[in-house]
Amino acid sequence: MTVVRALKSGDFEAWLPLWQGYLVFYETVLDDEITRHTFDRLIDESTNMFGALALNDQGEAIGMVNWLTHPGTWAREDYVYLEDLYVSADSRGSGAGRALIEHVNEWAKAAGVAKVYWLTAETNKTAQQLYDRVATKTGFIHYQVDK
Numbered sequence: 001m002t003v004v005r006a007l008k009s010g011d012f013e014a015w016l017p018l019w020q021g022y023l024v025f026y027e028t029v030l031d032d033e034i035t036r037h038t039f040d041r042l043i044d045e046s047t048n049m050f051g052a053l054a055l056n057d058q059g060e061a062i063g064m065v066n067w068l069t070h071p072g073t074w075a076r077e078d079y080v081y082l083e084d085l086y087v088s089a090d091s092r093g094s095g096a097g098r099a100l101i102e103h104v105n106e107w108a109k110a111a112g113v114a115k116v117y118w119l120t121a122e123t124n125k126t127a128q129q130l131y132d133r134v135a136t137k138t139g140f141i142h143y144q145v146d147k
Contacts, residue, residue, distance in 0.1 A: 002062070002096045004103040007051035009043050012036075014053060014061035022064070022086035026121070042066055052103050054087065054096040063087035065100040067107075067116075075114035080104060082118035085127075097130050 007015060016035070023030060042051035048070065054063035066084040082104050087096045108116045118135075119142050120127055131137070 001057065002094060002099045003055045004052050004065075004099050005055065007039075007043050007053060007064075011043075011053060011061075012039055015039060015051070015064055018053075018061060018064040018086050018088065019084075021088060022084055025086065038066075050107070052100065054091075054100050056091065056094075056096075062091035062094070063096040063100050065104055067104050069111070069113060072114065077112055077114040080108045080111075080113050080116040082116055085118065092126070097127070098134060101130075101134055 016039075019035060019039075039051075041047045041049045049066065049068045051064065051066045053061045054065075056062045064084070064086055065082065067080050067082045069078045069080055072079045082101070085097065085100055087094070087100070105116055116135075117138075118131075120131065
């Protein structure tokens with residue numbers, strides 16, 4: 001059975017291969033300094049960034065989720081943006097992805113936020129099969145301007 005728990009300061013070595021797998025999946029390369037900075041913010045209680053690991057029966061990290069909160073213009077309560085979600089290839093289909101999303105949803109409910117939302121690649125059809133079961137597809141198209 002998958003167990004999901006908050007990231008702790010000693011989790012870098014368990015989190016790192018999952019983070020790297022996530023970056024490879026999205027064909028992204030980041031400097032090691034950015035990776036370390038990201039992890040440090042996820043465990044820093046003074047930021048609005050959070051992370052959790054999914055562990056298998058042997059206590060091994062098989063998935064990770066990172067999220068942040070921010071104010072919105074359509075509600076008094078904050079929103080949760082689920083920014084990063086990844087399950088190792090050999091653990092897909094185990095329920096770890098669903099458990100990670102449920103963890104964020106439970107956290108968000110306890111925090112009193114208005115909604116949880118996320119983006120995924122149009123080509124990520126495997127993940128969309130799960131997302132279509134646990135959330136509502138909004139129909140919005142994502143644009144960005146890199147600086």
